[in-house]
Amino acid sequence: MKILLIEDDREAASYLIQALDEAGHVTHHAADGETGYAMASGMDYDVLIVDRMLPRRDGLSIVESLRAEDDKTPVLILSALGEVDDRVTGLRAGGDDYLTKPYAFTELLARVEVLARRSSPSEAATSYEVAGLSLDRLSRKVEREGETILLQPREFRLLEYLMKNAGKVVTRTMLLENVWDYHFDPQTNVIDVHMSRLRSKIDKGYANPLLQTVRGAGYMIRE
Numbered sequence: 001m002k003i004l005l006i007e008d009d010r011e012a013a014s015y016l017i018q019a020l021d022e023a024g025h026v027t028h029h030a031a032d033g034e035t036g037y038a039m040a041s042g043m044d045y046d047v048l049i050v051d052r053m054l055p056r057r058d059g060l061s062i063v064e065s066l067r068a069e070d071d072k073t074p075v076l077i078l079s080a081l082g083e084v085d086d087r088v089t090g091l092r093a094g095g096d097d098y099l100t101k102p103y104a105f106t107e108l109l110a111r112v113e114v115l116a117r118r119s120s121p122s123e124a125a126t127s128y129e130v131a132g133l134s135l136d137r138l139s140r141k142v143e144r145e146g147e148t149i150l151l152q153p154r155e156f157r158l159l160e161y162l163m164k165n166a167g168k169v170v171t172r173t174m175l176l177e178n179v180w181d182y183h184f185d186p187q188t189n190v191i192d193v194h195m196s197r198l199r200s201k202i203d204k205g206y207a208n209p210l211l212q213t214v215r216g217a218g219y220m221i222r223e
Helices: 010-022 033-042 059-068 084-092 105-119 153-164 172-178 190-202
Strands: 002-006 026-030 047-051 075-079 097-100 127-130 133-136 141-144 147-149 211-214 218-221
Touching (some): 010 026, 010 105, 026 033, 033 059, 047 059, 047 105, 084 097, 097 105, 127 153, 153 190
Parallel strands (some): 002 047, 075 097
Antiparallel strands (some): 141 147
C-alpha cells in the first residue's frame, strides 16, 4: 500500500515509517497540517494516517476539507484524546477509524489493512499462487512446492508486485514506481541486484524457472 502519514512527532513518525516499510508498505510523511493537506490533495494514497493535533492546521480540518472535495481515501485518525465524545467528533469529521495513543503497531497495521480492503474490493486478494509458488500477504509467507522461502522486505514487495501481475510484462519504470516509490530513474542497478537475489531464492534448484527476463521490455512471472 501507499500510505500518507501526517504526524508532527518526529520520533513517532520515524518509528511508524520504518515499521510500515518492514510490513511491505510505502509511506510518505508530512510533519504539519498544511503540508499534509497539500500532499493528500495532490497525490493518490491507499490510506491516510492523520494525527489530530498538528501545527499549522489540525487533523480534523484536513479530513473535513478532503471530504468536502469528495475525496474518499480512507482515513485513520490518531489522537491522545480518547473520550467517547472525542472519537465521535473525529468520525463525524470524516474519519473512517480512530485510534487512541499510545497504541500497539500491530493494531494500527491491522486497522490500516482493513480500511484499504474496504475501499478497494478489487485489491482484496490476500494471497497469490503461480505454478506451485505461493505468497501470503497477511502472514508474509512465501513457499514453493511446500518449501518455505525467506525473503527480505523489499524482495517480498517485489515478488508480490510480480505475482499480482502474473503473466504480464512489468517494466523497470513500473517496478521503480510501485516497489521502490521512485518517480525517476536513479541510474543504479538496484533492480538487477534484487532480481538476481529473488531469482536465486525462488527458482534455484527447480527445473521450471518462473521469473523471466523479457529482453528490452522488463520482467514477468509465469508458468
